[in-house]
Amino acid sequence: MAEEFDWIVRQAAVVSSESVSLRDVAVREGRIAAIGAGVEGSAREEVNGEGRYLFPGTIDPHVHFDEPGREEWEGIATGSRALAAGGGSLFFDMPLNSLPPTVDVESFLEKKRAAEATAVTDFALWGGIVPGNQKEREGLARAGAIGFKAFLSPTGTPEFGWVDRAALREGMRQAADFGLPVAVHAESERIVTELTQRLRAHGRGSWRDYLASRPLAAEIEAVRQALDCAGETGCRLHLVHVSAPEVVEIAQAERAKGVDVTVETCPHYLVLCEEELERLGALAKCAPPLRSRRQSEGLWRALLQEQIDLLASDHSPCPPAAKATSDFFAAWGGISGCQHLLPLLLDRLAAESGSHAFPLAARLCALGSARRFGIASKGAIAVGNDADLALVEVGEPKPIATKDLLYRHPQSPYVGLPSRASILLTLVRGEVAFSRFGHPLRARGRFLPGPCGLGQ
Numbered sequence: 001m002a003e004e005f006d007w008i009v010r011q012a013a014v015v016s017s018e019s020v021s022l023r024d025v026a027v028r029e030g031r032i033a034a035i036g037a038g039v040e041g042s043a044r045e046e047v048n049g050e051g052r053y054l055f056p057g058t059i060d061p062h063v064h065f066d067e068p069g070r071e072e073w074e075g076i077a078t079g080s081r082a083l084a085a086g087g088g089s090l091f092f093d094m095p096l097n098s099l100p101p102t103v104d105v106e107s108f109l110e111k112k113r114a115a116e117a118t119a120v121t122d123f124a125l126w127g128g129i130v131p132g133n134q135k136e137r138e139g140l141a142r143a144g145a146i147g148f149k150a151f152l153s154p155t156g157t158p159e160f161g162w163v164d165r166a167a168l169r170e171g172m173r174q175a176a177d178f179g180l181p182v183a184v185h186a187e188s189e190r191i192v193t194e195l196t197q198r199l200r201a202h203g204r205g206s207w208r209d210y211l212a213s214r215p216l217a218a219e220i221e222a223v224r225q226a227l228d229c230a231g232e233t234g235c236r237l238h239l240v241h242v243s244a245p246e247v248v249e250i251a252q253a254e255r256a257k258g259v260d261v262t263v264e265t266c267p268h269y270l271v272l273c274e275e276e277l278e279r280l281g282a283l284a285k286c287a288p289p290l291r292s293r294r295q296s297e298g299l300w301r302a303l304l305q306e307q308i309d310l311l312a313s314d315h316s317p318c319p320p321a322a323k324a325t326s327d328f329f330a331a332w333g334g335i336s337g338c339q340h341l342l343p344l345l346l347d348r349l350a351a352e353s354g355s356h357a358f359p360l361a362a363r364l365c366a367l368g369s370a371r372r373f374g375i376a377s378k379g380a381i382a383v384g385n386d387a388d389l390a391l392v393e394v395g396e397p398k399p400i401a402t403k404d405l406l407y408r409h410p411q412s413p414y415v416g417l418p419s420r421a422s423i424l425l426t427l428v429r430g431e432v433a434f435s436r437f438g439h440p441l442r443a444r445g446r447f448l449p450g451p452c453g454l455g456q
C-alpha cells in the first residue's frame with residue numbers, strides 16, 4: 001500500500017511564532033500537508049518527536065559564502081551544509097566577498113548557477129549598490145535580487161566600493177521604484193577613516209585600538225544618514241548587524257515616524273562582548289566591533305522586548321592565515337557563525353526564560369525574515385508551506401566543538417560556548433539537508449527570486 005505522506009514527525013513540541021504545542025506534522029511532495037494532535041495515515045519516514053521541538057527551518061538573510069571566486073574562504077557547498085546543521089533551510093548571500101562581486105546581471109547569474117549546483121538549502125541573492133553600477137540595478141532587480149546592499153564605509157574588499165550619502169539616496173530611490181529593500185552597513189566613513197589613520201600613524205594595532213577606531217558614534221552617524229535617506233525616498237531600509245541598544249532605539253523612533261525600517265542583529269553581539277576580545281583575538285573581529293557587556297545586555301533586553309525584527313549570522317569566514325596576525329587592523333574582519341544562529345538563541349532563551357519563550361526564536365530566526373523579504377511559502381509551520389523543518393533537542397549544555405563545525409575552515413569564536421540546543425534533522429522542502437539519524441542527504445537548493453524576478 002502506498003504511503004500517504006513522505007514524512008510524519010510525531011508528537012513534537014511544534015513551535016509557531018505564537019505558541020508551542022504537541023502536534024504531528026506530515027509532509028507530502030515538499031510541502032506541509034497536515035498538522036494535528038494525531039495525524040492519521042502512514043509515511044515513508046516517521047520520526048519520533050517526543051521530547052523534541054520542531055521549528056520552522058531557519059532563514060539566515062545575511063551570509064557571505066564567497067563563491068564564486070573565493071571558494072578557498074568558504075564556498076556554497078560547505079556554507080549551506082553548515083547552515084543546515086544549524087537548522088537553516090534558506091540563506092541570502094551577500095553581494096561581496098565573492099569574486100566578482102554581485103553588482104551586475106552577469107555576476108548575479110554566475111552566483112545563481114554556482115548555488116544551484118551545490119547548495120543543500122534554498123537561497124536568495126542580494127545585489128550590490130556600489131559607485132558606478134546605477135545602470136545595472138534594474139537588471140539585478142529583474143534577475144531576482146532579494147534586495148540591495150550598500151556600505152557607508154570601506155568594505156574590506158577593494159572590489160566592492162562604498163557609497164556616500166548622495167549615492168545611497170540615489171540607490172534607495174531606484175530600489176523604492178522596484179519595491180526592494182536596501183540593507184545598509186552603517187558605519188561612518190568619515191569617523192572610521194579619520195580615527196584609523198590617526199591610530200595607524202602612531203603604529204597602533206591592538207584590539208583596543210581597533211575598537212577605538214570604530215566607536216558607537218560612527219555607527220549612529222551612519223544609521224541616521226541611512227534613516228534620513230529612507231525617509232526622503234520612501235525606500236524600505238534594513239539595518240544589518242546592529243551592535244548596540246542605542247541604535248535600536250534610534251530606529252524605533254524613526255519607525256514611529258513612519259520610516260519603513262527593520263533591525264537585524266547577530267548572535268555575536270548578544271553572546272560575546274568586547275571584554276572577551278583579549279581572549280578570542282581576531283576570531284571575534286567584526287565590523288561594527290563587539291561592544292561592551294553593558295551594551296550586549298541592553299541589546300538582549302531590546303530583543304526580548306521585540307524591538308529587533310530578525311536575527312542573522314553575518315557569517316563571514318576566511319582562511320585561518322587571514323586571522324593570524326598580531327596587527328588587529330590587518331586581520332580579516334568577519335565571524336564564522338551560520339551553524340549556530342538558532343542554537344545560540346535557544347540556549348539563552350532556555351536558560352533565562354524557558355521553552356515558552358521559543359516562539360520568539362521562531363519569529364527572529366524564520367518568520368521575521370520571511371515577512372520582511374516577502375517569502376510567503378516559508379518561515380512558519382503551516383499547511384501548504386514548504387516543508388522546511390528543524391527538529392531540535394534541548395538538553396544539558398555542551399560546549400560547541402571545533403570537530404562539529406562544517407565550515408571550510410572549522411574556526412569560530414563560538415567554540416567552547418555552552419549550547420543546550422542540538423539540531424537532529426533539517427528538512428528543506430521535505431528533503432534531508434542535515435541528519436543525525438543517518439539519512440542520506442538529498443536536499444538540493446532552489447533559487448528564491450525577489451519580487452521583480454522572473455523566477456527562472
Ligand SMILES: [Zn+2]
Pocket residue numbers: 062064094314316
Ligand atoms: Zn556582512
